[in-house]
Amino acid sequence: MATDTTRTRLSAVAVKTETVEGQDAFAGTPALTDFIGAEATWSLPQQTVEDPTLTGSFDPNAPIPTGIRPQITIRMPLRGSGSATVAPEWGRLMRACRFEEVQQATSVGAPTAATAGTATTATLATPFAATAQAYRGMPTVLTGNPTGPQLTTMLDYTAGRVATFPMTFSPVLSTATLAQIPANWLYRVTDDETQFRPVTIYVYRGGQRWRLVGCKGSMSLEMVAGNPGFITFTMRGQLLGAYETVALPTGWNTISRPQAPIWANGLSRLDRVVARCARYTYNANVTMYDPENPEAPEGYDAPEITAANSSVTIDPFSSTTNSASRFGKFRVGTSMPFAGLMGSTVGNRIAVTNPSLRISAYDDANRGEMGVDNLTLVPDVPGQGMFLSVF
Structure with a gap:
């Protein structure tokens, strides 16, 4: 058996909020509390520029490599810390994705x-x-x-x-x-850039390490009836190191985490009516730009959040009353709220709130040979589209 191949099961992810944007918050050594219960995948796309030099051949020159703009996707269960006074692990990533963190301590x-x-x-x-x-x-x-x-x-x-x-x-x-x-931890959309908190991300896998700093990004979450929810972060930053030979820290897998709650015996209300749906999703759709800087290692600074276009999808069963009401509000652009709740244990209960949504797409479908209203909705109050709390 080969001994120099990478074992993807031997992986870990650490995330920490930066004190100074773009500076390694770990200084090379994450603490055990910096590791999160998640999976991570990444890409390291190399930007290139065409070399127009004549070659005397039908073949061109190889392109000139320029800066790398890394992207990392982190997916984890939507769960609390198990204590109402301790923020969820994914909270530190929310603050890097246009969300403000508010603690209601008591x-x-x-x-x-x-x-x-x-x-x-x-x-x-x-x-x-x-x-x-x-x-x-x-x-x-x-x-x-x-x-x-x-x-x-x-x-x-x-x-x-x-x-x-x-x-x-x-x-x-x-x-x-x-x-x-x-007592709860609340994450709410904000346009106040002073609330944005970039993070340093370390990924370990099979004896190698990847390091990114100045990371910001976008988030999405998914709740499925009778199942745990999941939250996904798509992060971009500056590459500090890749494929470094570094052993996986010891003890990272001894951290105790509560089991993720499931979306059952909870709450699912669209326009104050029970939404008997299979799935609810929210996508923050944050847009970022890498400001050019010739003095930066890759020729650009850490990414900046420049825009967002969030949306919600949900698929409630259609009915003779609810569908007609929804369609009528779709035609004239009437707003409606959504609220979802899951979990029953203090410190591991999740609440999702969209105070004001407008249906932007209304499609017919079926699930189990029963009619379904496939809805896409968008927040219609800027900067107030999404609230996610753990309590």
Whole structure:
């Protein structure tokens, strides 16, 4: 048996937020807490320029190699850390993909009674803050009325403490409704570039190492009914080293992680109606550009986020009532929310919230010989399209 071949099973990935963009955050040695439970694939495309020199042949000169622009794809289960006070492993990558990280370190409400309510809103009281959107996208636990505990998310929150939910309650919410926001980590789309946090990525595989710095990118997530969710990051950065002979660090595979929750006995609401779907996906579709710099090692600086065009796809079963309602809103461009929840263990529950979506494509399909509405939706409130929380 050959002894110099690469064993892909002997692989590990480490990720750490950089203090200074483009500088190796590991300084060569990741700590055990820097390793994440993920798989990674990469490409190292060499940019080239044609050499126009005449050759005296029908064959041209070989192209001139220029800078390498590496790309790495990291895929991992959508799970929490197992503790509401510890951020999920994938959180450090979210911050490099146009998302802001917000920690709600303690729960809000004891729970606390609402002062008023409707079928979709509750007016909350102190200790809930009188700050608009302070809790938008965060999970909420309702008891009393409904009997509960009912886990949901918050679509909107006003300075008057009016919280809007992605469900229609009957009987309507009232002063008998008790609300609490559990401790959670929230990741929300932001246009504030000061919140972007590039990362250093090390990949080990079979006795070799690859190093990338100044990495930013885009993310996508997928939730499948009765299955765990997955989150995927497509990252670009500057190549610091490739195919280096470095042994896999010891102990990286001793880290204990909770089992990923499955999307069952949870929440799936599109336009406040139960969405009996097989799959939900969100794609951030972040665009980046490599600023040219003749003094940089490859002739360009670390990539910069320049645009985004996020989208959602979902495939609920069609029905005589829901399909007609969806199509009517598709025709006139009416907005609708989506909310999804999975998991039951504190520190390993996931909430996905899209407060305002507009259907951009409506296609007919079938699943198991039953009609399906294949929908593509786009956020219609810039900078507020996606909220992902762990609690």
